[in-house]
Amino acid sequence: MAILAFVEHRDGKIKKSSFETVRAARTVADALKAECCALVIGSGISSLAKELGPYGASRVLVVDDPALAAHANLAFAKAIATVAVQQKAQAVFLPASQMGKDLAPRVALKLQAGLASDCVGINVENGDLVATRPVYAGKALVDVRVTTPVKVFTLRPNVFTATQGSGDASIETVSVTFDPADFVTAVTDVKVATGRPDVTEADIIVSGGRGMKGPEHFALLEALADVLGAAVGASRAVVDAGWRPHDEQVGQTGKTVSPTLYVACGISGAVQHIAGMSSSKYIVAINKDKDAPIFQIADYGIVGDVFDIVPELTVQLKQALGK
Amino acid sequence: MKVAVCINHVPDTETKIKVGSDNKSIDRTGVNFMMSPYDEIAVEEALRMRDKFKGEVVVLSLGGEKHKETLRKALAMGVDKAVLLKDEAERDSFAVATGLAAELRALAPDVILFGKQSIDFDDAQVGTCVAEMLGIPSVGVVVKIDIQDKTVVCQREIEGGHETVQTVLPAVFLAQKGLNEPRYPSLKGIMAAKSKPIEEKPAAPAESRVITVAMRKPPAKATGKIIGTDKTAVPELLRLLHDEAKVI
Numbered sequence: 234m235a236i237l238a239f240v241e242h243r244d245g246k247i248k249k250s251s252f253e254t255v256r257a258a259r260t261v262a263d264a265l266k267a268e269c270c271a272l273v274i275g276s277g278i279s280s281l282a283k284e285l286g287p288y289g290a291s292r293v294l295v296v297d298d299p300a301l302a303a304h305a306n307l308a309f310a311k312a313i314a315t316v317a318v319q320q321k322a323q324a325v326f327l328p329a330s331q332m333g334k335d336l337a338p339r340v341a342l343k344l345q346a347g348l349a350s351d352c353v354g355i356n357v358e359n360g361d362l363v364a365t366r367p368v369y370a371g372k373a374l375v376d377v378r379v380t381t382p383v384k385v386f387t388l389r390p391n392v393f394t395a396t397q398g399s400g401d402a403s404i405e406t407v408s409v410t411f412d413p414a415d416f417v418t419a420v421t422d423v424k425v426a427t428g429r430p431d432v433t434e435a436d437i438i439v440s441g442g443r444g445m446k447g448p449e450h451f452a453l454l455e456a457l458a459d460v461l462g463a464a465v466g467a468s469r470a471v472v473d474a475g476w477r478p479h480d481e482q483v484g485q486t487g488k489t490v491s492p493t494l495y496v497a498c499g500i501s502g503a504v505q506h507i508a509g510m511s512s513s514k515y516i517v518a519i520n521k522d523k524d525a526p527i528f529q530i531a532d533y534g535i536v537g538d539v540f541d542i543v544p545e546l547t548v549q550l551k552q553a554l555g556k
Numbered sequence: 557m558k559v560a561v562c563i564n565h566v567p568d569t570e571t572k573i574k575v576g577s578d579n580k581s582i583d584r585t586g587v588n589f590m591m592s593p594y595d596e597i598a599v600e601e602a603l604r605m606r607d608k609f610k611g612e613v614v615v616l617s618l619g620g621e622k623h624k625e626t627l628r629k630a631l632a633m634g635v636d637k638a639v640l641l642k643d644e645a646e647r648d649s650f651a652v653a654t655g656l657a658a659e660l661r662a663l664a665p666d667v668i669l670f671g672k673q674s675i676d677f678d679d680a681q682v683g684t685c686v687a688e689m690l691g692i693p694s695v696g697v698v699v700k701i702d703i704q705d706k707t708v709v710c711q712r713e714i715e716g717g718h719e720t721v722q723t724v725l726p727a728v729f730l731a732q733k734g735l736n737e738p739r740y741p742s743l744k745g746i747m748a749a750k751s752k753p754i755e756e757k758p759a760a761p762a763e764s765r766v767i768t769v770a771m772r773k774p775p776a777k778a779t780g781k782i783i784g785t786d787k788t789a790v791p792e793l794l795r796l797l798h799d800e801a802k803v804i
């Protein structure tokens with residue numbers, strides 16, 4: 234019996250959310266007295282395998298094939314399902330990243346398994362797995378059971394901890410046979426903005442709303458974000474106004490985020506915005522209006538002008554962090 | 557070109573969720589429902605495809621009588637045909653997908669559009685499940701779809717960037733914000749939609765594979781403190797972030 238964790242990588246680096254997934258798989262595997270297997274798929278990626286032992290994998294399975302250089306969802310889903318069957322996996326864990334969400338439904342159907350998406354907790358109760366997941370954009374939580382013998386879960390990034398230990402994993406190469414049909418959908422180009430992290434993966438987010446008064450003033454938030462190594466987020470109001478790109482929108486119809494620190498600048502805190510960020514561990518709000526709803530969920534609030542406070546915060550942080 | 561769009565009827569985003577007496581689902585009293593926002597984007601994209609390539613747009617919704625409101629809205633936006641796959645039970649995404657796939661298999665559209673996720677259970681599963689059940693390609697979280705004959709080139713969102721993805725029709729696409737700006741139904745559209753028929757068929761979905769055992773509100777956040785009213789509060793904020801939150 235095994236728990237299989239799918240490992241995503243980009244530009245030769247394993248993603249943090251995948252280390253989290255492997256560690257979570259190990260925790261569950263231990264409780265079920267099963268083995269924790271990690272699966273790495275791609276081309277020329279064998280060297281990544283040795284990084285997974287310390288995160289809890291006891292075996293790492295590698296599907297290394299030149300045909301898998303670019304992401305092709307049909308081929309990747311086939312590879313995951315093939316390995317899951319070979320290893321008699323009772324559960325497959327994937328990160329709830331864009332790639333994980335693209336693959337998980339197909340993997341689940343191939344394994345005749347149920348899929349619980351975007352889980353924030355997976356517990357073993359009397360030998361069965363109970364997953365906790367947010368619904369209604371985090372306005373409620375549900376505990377769910379997957380009724381099929383094999384179960385598939387995607388795990389929300391930034392929620393499970395990627396504890397590193399001293400484990401060592403055996404590494405095995407697996408070959409999977411593909412057909413041309415497995416590559417009818419294929420990625421032909423990838424453009425990644427270098428510099429700031431994405432809101433779904435960032436540990437700190439500096440977010441701006443209509444109180445920033447105009448797109449040009451987001452430079453103040455970018456400066457603060459750069460000192461903190463943070464992502465820049467936005468309310469829907471500023472995205473709809475065209476001040477910021479869609480992929481920065483936080484909220485019920487944007488990204489759901491769980492960073493350690495969320496700094497809301499000139500954001501009122503509408504229900505749809507709060508739904509997407511209220512699971513942040515610490516929330517700082519800077520807003521002129523003392524009655525703004527954002528203060529109801531903020532750990533630390535400053536009732537004041539963003540144009541007064543944000544530049545000062547940046548300057549003092551720079552000093553404090555020696556930057 | 558035949559374009560199908562699957563649309564869901566979900567609680568309004570303003571809704572303050574209350575857990576029902578069964579502790580497994582929400583209390584629906586006083587809750588307003590609407591078309592899931594990503595599904596509006598999918599409907600808009602379908603209408604634009606029809607404008608460009610001619611053909612027809614069919615919308616499908618699987619659910620109870622109430623789903624007719626959302627189908628009616630799609631008709632008001634300008635779709636040609638609306639089908640209600642009638643089913644009053646609560647189902648998981650897998651089960652919903654089986655019901656939709658059965659109908660879509662018979663319909664055989666060139667393009668099937670979904671929202672990237674329903675904003676009720678936020679599963680992000682149904683579209684890709686339907687594609688797998690029908691044995692056709694799928695592209696998730698698309699912000700651009702460019703159809704040239706049978707080949708399609710899409711832009712798809714990934715963390716911190718975009719992928720260009722190529723595929724072939726027939727295929728499934730999951731609409732993400734940024735793909736287009738959905739239109740508001742015109743008054744004329746709304747009037748016309750009132751008299752357009754909604755076809756009703758009993759749905760035959762499979763059994764759910766994921767069951768909810770409990771629902772609860774997330775732990776309430778303790779009200780925080782206001783630490784100042786101007787930039788003189790900054791040192792105190794830094795101290796708290798360092799000593800208490802330990803994030804810097």
Ligand SMILES: Cc1cc2nc3c(=O)[nH]c(=O)nc-3n(C[C@H](O)[C@H](O)[C@H](O)COP(=O)(O)OP(=O)(O)OC[C@H]3O[C@@H](n4cnc5c(N)ncnc54)[C@H](O)[C@@H]3O)c2cc1C
Nearest residue numbers: 442443444468469470484485486487499501505506521539
């Ligand atoms: C279907 C639907 C889905 C939605 N989804 C989302 C979503 O995903 N995400 C989202 O964010 N919203 C969403 N919304 C919109 C939401 O309802 C709000 O309209 C939006 O969040 C408001 O954005 P805001 O806080 O930037 O602007 P406002 O509400 O206008 O707030 C601006 C704030 O800035 C403060 N301010 C002004 N000047 C200053 C200053 N100089 N210094 C400090 N503070 C100042 C004001 O006091 C005010 O509180 C959705 C709405 C609907 C109907």
Ligand SMILES: Nc1ncnc2c1ncn2[C@@H]1O[C@H](COP(=O)(O)O)[C@@H](O)[C@H]1O
Nearest residue numbers: 562563618670671673674679680681682
């Ligand atoms: N009951 C339903 N009827 C029709 N389409 C649905 C239904 N539920 C979900 N969908 C479609 O599937 C997408 C993803 O839903 P979900 O997997 O539930 O997040 C939605 O955006 C809709 O396009």
